[in-house]
Structures are given as C-alpha cells and as structure tokens.
Amino acid sequence: MRRLLTGNESAAMAVKLSRAQVIAAYPITPQTAIAEKLAEDVAKGELEARYMKVESETAAMAACIGASMSGARAFTATSSQGLALMHELLHWASGARLPIVLVNVNRSMAAPWSLGVDQNDSLSQRDTGWVQLYCETGQEVLDSILIAFKLAEGMLLPVMVAMEGFFLSHYFEPVDVPSPKEVDRFLPRRKAKYRLDPKKPSTFGGGVSSGVLYSLRQRMQADMEGVKRFYNRLCHQFEQLFHRRYSAVEAIQTEGSELTLVTSGTLTGTVKAFLKESRKGPKVGLVKVRMFRPFPTAEIRESLKGLKRIAILDRNLSPGSGGIFAQEIKASLLGVEKAPRVLSVVGGLGGVDITPGHIHRLASLLIDQMGKTPDTIWMEP
Amino acid sequence: MVAPGHFACPGCGESIAFRHVLHALGRNTVVVTTAGCGSVVDGYYPTTASRVPFFHCSFGTAATTAAGVKAGLEMQGDRRTHVLAWAGDGGTFDIGFQSLSGAAERNEDILYVCYDNEAYMNTGVQRSSATPKGAWTTTTPKGALEDRPKKNLIAILAAHEIPYIATATVAYLEDLEEKVKRAKKIAGFRFIHILSPCPPGWIFPPEKTIRLARLAVTSRIFPLFEVENGKEYSLSPMDEKVSVREYIQGQGRFRNFTEEEMAMLQRNVDQAWDNLAAKAKPKKRKP
Numbered sequence: 145m146r147r148l149l150t151g152n153e154s155a156a157m158a159v160k161l162s163r164a165q166v167i168a169a170y171p172i173t174p175q176t177a178i179a180e181k182l183a184e185d186v187a188k189g190e191l192e193a194r195y196m197k198v199e200s201e202t203a204a205m206a207a208c209i210g211a212s213m214s215g216a217r218a219f220t221a222t223s224s225q226g227l228a229l230m231h232e233l234l235h236w237a238s239g240a241r242l243p244i245v246l247v248n249v250n251r252s253m254a255a256p257w258s259l260g261v262d263q264n265d266s267l268s269q270r271d272t273g274w275v276q277l278y279c280e281t282g283q284e285v286l287d288s289i290l291i292a293f294k295l296a297e298g299m300l301l302p303v304m305v306a307m308e309g310f311f312l313s314h315y316f317e318p319v320d321v322p323s324p325k326e327v328d329r330f331l332p333r334r335k336a337k338y339r340l341d342p343k344k345p346s347t348f349g350g351g352v353s354s355g356v357l358y359s360l361r362q363r364m365q366a367d368m369e370g371v372k373r374f375y376n377r378l379c380h381q382f383e384q385l386f387h388r389r390y391s392a393v394e395a396i397q398t399e400g401s402e403l404t405l406v407t408s409g410t411l412t413g414t415v416k417a418f419l420k421e422s423r424k425g426p427k428v429g430l431v432k433v434r435m436f437r438p439f440p441t442a443e444i445r446e447s448l449k450g451l452k453r454i455a456i457l458d459r460n461l462s463p464g465s466g467g468i469f470a471q472e473i474k475a476s477l478l479g480v481e482k483a484p485r486v487l488s489v490v491g492g493l494g495g496v497d498i499t500p501g502h503i504h505r506l507a508s509l510l511i512d513q514m515g516k517t518p519d520t521i522w523m524e525p
Numbered sequence: 526m527v528a529p530g531h532f533a534c535p536g537c538g539e540s541i542a543f544r545h546v547l548h549a550l551g552r553n554t555v556v557v558t559t560a561g562c563g564s565v566v567d568g569y570y571p572t573t574a575s576r577v578p579f580f581h582c583s584f585g586t587a588a589t590t591a592a593g594v595k596a597g598l599e600m601q602g603d604r605r606t607h608v609l610a611w612a613g614d615g616g617t618f619d620i621g622f623q624s625l626s627g628a629a630e631r632n633e634d635i636l637y638v639c640y641d642n643e644a645y646m647n648t649g650v651q652r653s654s655a656t657p658k659g660a661w662t663t664t665t666p667k668g669a670l671e672d673r674p675k676k677n678l679i680a681i682l683a684a685h686e687i688p689y690i691a692t693a694t695v696a697y698l699e700d701l702e703e704k705v706k707r708a709k710k711i712a713g714f715r716f717i718h719i720l721s722p723c724p725p726g727w728i729f730p731p732e733k734t735i736r737l738a739r740l741a742v743t744s745r746i747f748p749l750f751e752v753e754n755g756k757e758y759s760l761s762p763m764d765e766k767v768s769v770r771e772y773i774q775g776q777g778r779f780r781n782f783t784e785e786e787m788a789m790l791q792r793n794v795d796q797a798w799d800n801l802a803a804k805a806k807p808k809k810r811k812p
Contacts, residue, residue: 194599347573356570
C-alpha cells in the first residue's frame with residue numbers, strides 16, 4: 145500500500161513490520177518520532193513487543209544487548225550525542241555478535257548545540273564493528289531496515305541504518321508499505337543459535353587470552369567481508385519479492401561523464417535533481433554509496449572504472465583530514481591502474497542547505513579548475 | 526550451581542555469596558554481571574564456574590542489561606526464568622548507579638544483588654563511594670584516608686519504593702538464602718545488598734572472613750534488615766551487640782583509626798541503629 149510517510153514514520157513502520165520484540169529508546173531530536181510511534185504501536189497492541197523507557201542511550205543499547213542476548217529481536221533509534229553516548233556499548237554489541245538494528249537519524253555533534261544535520265555522528269562510529277547503511281529516501285529507510293534485520297541475524301553483526309535529520313526524517317514522501325504477510329515471508333522470526341538459555345547454560349563475554357581475542361577479530365573481519373556477499377544476496381531476494389532494487393554502490397549515471405559526483409544519503413537526490421535540470425553543458429555523472437561498513441571496495445572500483453575525474457561530496461568532516469567518504473574512496477582506489485583523479489568536497493555541515501544550484505556551480509567550477517583545486521574543497525554555504 | 530576451581534582469592538566473600546545466592550535461586554536463572562571481582566572469579570575462556578547461563582556486560586549497565594534479558598525472555602514466552610544482576614559496589618554505587626536507579630524506578634522484574642567489598646578490589650583496592658570513612662585504599666592513602674561516610678544506598682533505593690530490599694552477609698548464610706527465596710517470589714525490582722569481606726583489600730587473614738562479616742552485623746555497622754515497598758522496615762534476627770572496635774581493630778585498612786574516630790563511629794552507628802530500630806518492626810527468629 146502506498147502511503148505518505150516521513151522518514152521517521154517509515155522507520156517505525158519497518159520496525160513494526162519486522163516484529164521487533166524489544167524496543168529500548170531515549171528521546172533525542174530528530175529521532176524522537178520513531179520512538180514515540182513505536183511506543184504507541186506497542187500501547188495499542190499493534191506491535192507485540194516490550195517498549196523500554198530507559199534512562200539514557202547507554203541504557204537503550206544495554207537493554208538491546210540484554211534482549212538480543214536472550215534471543216529476542218531488538219531495536220533502538222538515536223541521533224548525534226545519543227549515539228556518541230552509546231559508543232562503548234556499540235563495541236560490546238558487535239563484539240558479542242548481537243544482531244541489533246539501530247536507526248541513527250544524523251545530526252551534528254555539539255559543541256555548539258545544533259539541530260542541523262551532518263554525518264559525523266555515525267561516521268565517528270565506523271570502527272565499532274557495525275554494518276552501516278546510508279539512506280536517500282523514505283522508501284529506502286523502510287526497505288533498509290527490513291534488510292538490516294535479516295542481514296544482522298544472518299551474519300550475527302549489528303546494523304546501523306543512517307538517515308539525515310529533518311531532510312529525510314521529517315519530510316513526507318510516498319512510500320510503498322508492504323503487507324505484514326509479505327514481510328514475514330522475507331523476514332521470519334529470529335531463531336537464535338547462541339543465547340542465554342537455562343536449558344543449555346553457557347557463559348558469554350568473559351575474559352579470553354590474547355590469542356582468542358585475535359582470532360575473534362579475524363573472524364569478525366572475515367564475516368564483515370561476508371556481509372557484502374550476503375547483502376547482495378538479500379537485495380536480490382528483496383527485489384524478487386518487492387520489486388525494488390538495492391546494492392552497496394549504485395552507478396546512477398557515469399557513461400561519458402567529464403566529472404562524476406560521488407554521494408551518500410539525501411545529497412544523491414539533490415544531484416539527481418540537478419542532472420534532470422541540466423541537459424546542456426559538460427556531462428556530469430553520479431555514483432551513490434549506500435554501504436559504508438563493510439566498505440564496498442570492489443563495488444567502488446567497479447563503479448568508478450574508466451572514469452576520468454570524480455568529486456566526492458561529503459556532508460561530514462574529519463577535522464585535520466577532510467571528508468570521510470573521500471578518505472575511504474581514495475584508499476580503495478590505491479593501486480588501481482588508470483584510477484580516476486579524485487577531488488574531495490565538503491559541504492552542508494550543520495544542515496547548511498545544498499541545492500541543485502549549488503551542485504551546478506560546484507560542477508562548473510570543478511570542471512573549469514581541474515588540477516588547480518586544494519585537497520579539500522569547501523562548498524559555498 | 527558454582528563449579529570448584531574458580532578464580533577467587535582465598536577467603537573471598539564474593540564467591541561464598543554467589544554460591545549461596547545461586548543455590549537459593551535454582552537452575553532456572555540467568556546471571557548478568559559487570560566488570561569486577563565476580564566477572565574475574567567466574568573464570569577465563571574456555572572455563573566458567575557458573576552452571577547457569579552467565580553474561581558479562583559492560584561495567585555501568587548491570588541493571589539495564591538484566592532488564593533487557595528479562596524483557597527478551599518474556600517476549601519469547603519465558604516468564605519463569607529469574608534474571609540476576611550480580612555487581613560489586615563499584616558497579617552498583619558508582620558507575621552503575623544510573624542504570625540501577627533507572628531499572629529500580631521502572632520496577633524492572635529482576636533481582637539485583639550487590640556484593641559489596643567496599644572498594645575496587647579487582648583493580649587493586651581503589652576507593653569507591655561504598656568505602657567507609659577512615660579506610661585506607663590505594664587512592665585514599667595514609668595522609669588522605671577516606672573522609673566521607675559510605676553512601677547510604679539502601680535509603681536511596683527505599684526512596685524508589687521498590688517491592689523488596691534486604692541486607693545480608695556471608696556470616697548468616699541461612700538468612701541470606703531465605704532473603705533470596707523471598708525475593709524470588711516477588712515480582713518487580715528486588716535488591717539485596719551483601720557485605721562481602723575481602724582479605725587482601727581490607728587487610729586481614731583469609732580465615733577471618735566469616736568472623737568479620739559477623740562482627741559487621743553484631744557491631745550494627747551493617748545491620749540485617751528488609752524494606753518492603755520502600756516503607757515497611759523489618760529487622761532480621763541478629764546476635765548480641767558488640768562495640769564497633771571489635772570490627773575495626775581486626776582490619777589493616779583501619780590501622781590509622783584514632784580513638785577519636787572510634788568514638789565518633791560508635792556514636793554514628795548507635796544513632797543509625799536507633800533510627801533503623803524506630804522504623805522497623807522486630808522479626809521473630811524462626812523456630
């Protein structure tokens with residue numbers, strides 16, 4: 145059924161359709177509407193789950209860890225400072241190999257306080273062992289959450305689904321909402337192989353030797369590699385059932401382009417709008433990166449093959465380095481023969497708007513001044 | 526319920542308490558523990574001393590993690606399994622305090638037991654907010670001994686109006702098990718505070734653990750009592766009263782206790798005891 149939903153409503157809808165059993169969340173703008181909607185669904189009996197009104201984001205993740213360890217399907221949503229507060233437990237969740245799904249509604253980190261959006265909150269968590277998926281539309285938010293639970297439970301790794309605050313969380317879009325029956329077919333109930341079961345007592349998470357820890361980290365890395373293959377398989381399965389296609393990296397338009405822009409999240413939509421408007425002038429291409437962890441190196445190489453120049457647009461900043469997607473993409477192109485020339489553009493921090501007009505001016509500037517630009521190019525605010 | 530060969534020091538109060546708490550709770554139990562002696566004592570992979578499911582959680586989140594386990598089990602149709610949060614004084618009075626208060630306030634259906642050895646013993650005797658006034662620790666060394674009274678956690682938890690609170694020690698094991706069995710039958714948040722003497726931390730010979738735990742009770746420094754719904758106090762049966770000196774003098778951590786401090790402690794303990802006795806209804810010892 146097609147419905148008009150905000151990004152937050154799409155997320156809550158997906159969690160309900162996923163039949164999450166324990167939901168623990170703490171209020172933070174711009175995520176709060178997800179938690180509110182799920183609390184309401186549970187109160188109305190529309191979702192058979194326990195909604196835990198915890199005292200902090202640390203507690204939200206701790207509760208999810210406990211619930212997931214017991215074998216239940218657990219979910220939380222947060223933003224910005226809340227995600228940062230969870231940091232210790234993000235490591236705990238992945239180290240304990242718990243298939244928790246978290247929606248992070250991107251918001252700038254304080255200080256100073258800002259309600260605006262950038263991706264620094266979730267990208268700061270890149271080394272915690274969580275799979276990270278970035279969404280462009282409300283539809284993608286809904287679909288990514290359904291895929292995320294299946295991905296998490298299949299690989300025993302937690303998954304973070306990121307969407308930008310306000311631009312995506314609060315805007316209404318038409319969204320195809322699948323029926324519960326259809327979703328049940330794609331995503332059956334969780335069957336936990338390892339869990340806290342008095343009939344089969346086991347100890348989890350206690351002290352290990354250096355060698356054991358080492359081998360567990362090796363296994364985690366191997367399984368992260370496995371996530372890429374499994375994700376592709378799930379996307380294929382998803383397409384068969386729901387007729388919507390997803391992939392870790394999407395080459396939207398690259399053929400014959402003088403300059404290809406590489407984006408994540410809602411910036412993709414902005415560039416698409418620009419491409420639609422500008423039929424004349426030098427040809428500009430577009431590649432969208434959906435998966436950030438594990439980093440889809442092979443898919444990036446494949447999508448950028450044969451391109452002359454690419455400019456990576458980052459709505460995030462690693463101070464002292466530059467755009468974070470740019471760092472990773474540059475690294476993935478190292479050693480590739482005839483790799484494209486890479487430019488790194490940072491913009492939109494704190495929710496500064498980026499319009500198709502901005503993209504137009506940026507593309508013209510980059511094509512005119514190719515080779516004369518600094519390492520990190522700042523988009524005009 | 527606890528296998529031999531665990532990692533506890535000789536004379537460890539925690540390991541005795543754990544064994545008896547699990548004995549009273551039975552097989553249908555899941556344990557969640559934080560960083561602390563209890564976490565180390567259980568053993569090193571691939572060994573474990575626990576014969577019930579045992580989960581090591583982060584230092585500050587015993588209560589919430591346990592509540593999450595309970596919620597998860599319930600949502601899978603298991604309403605019978607008891608969930609025990611097992612944490613030391615650091616994990617309860619300090620870093621886990623917010624988690625404890627949150628779970629207590631929401632009346633999460635778990636049993637929380639704090640094994641209190643009055644400092645961070647696992648990391649080598651650093652002061653916690655459960656360390657008593659006048660005690661030596663490595664972070665309250667001679668010249669800067671602990672100068673604040675022990676945090677009154679029971680009063681704080683009573684203010685949360687939770688269904689059941691009790692104090693216990695390893696010197697009165699029948700009393701301890703009885704309290705666990707009582708707690709087992711009650712729904713909602715239950716808290717048992719167990720004083721667990723620590724030979725290396727308190728500086729006393731390992732064979733004196735039970736004797737010191739008994740003196741803590743008989744000196745009324747650590748009286749045994751229960752609080753129901755935050756309001757109804759009842760004293761547990763206790764032996765004849767002795768002076769606080771009896772308890773203090775056997776421990777190296779109080780080596781620098783002055784006569785003045787001893788007199789002040791006695792006055793404070795007497796006062797606290799009078800306050801407690803005034804609130805409590807006496808409980809008859811079982812025949």
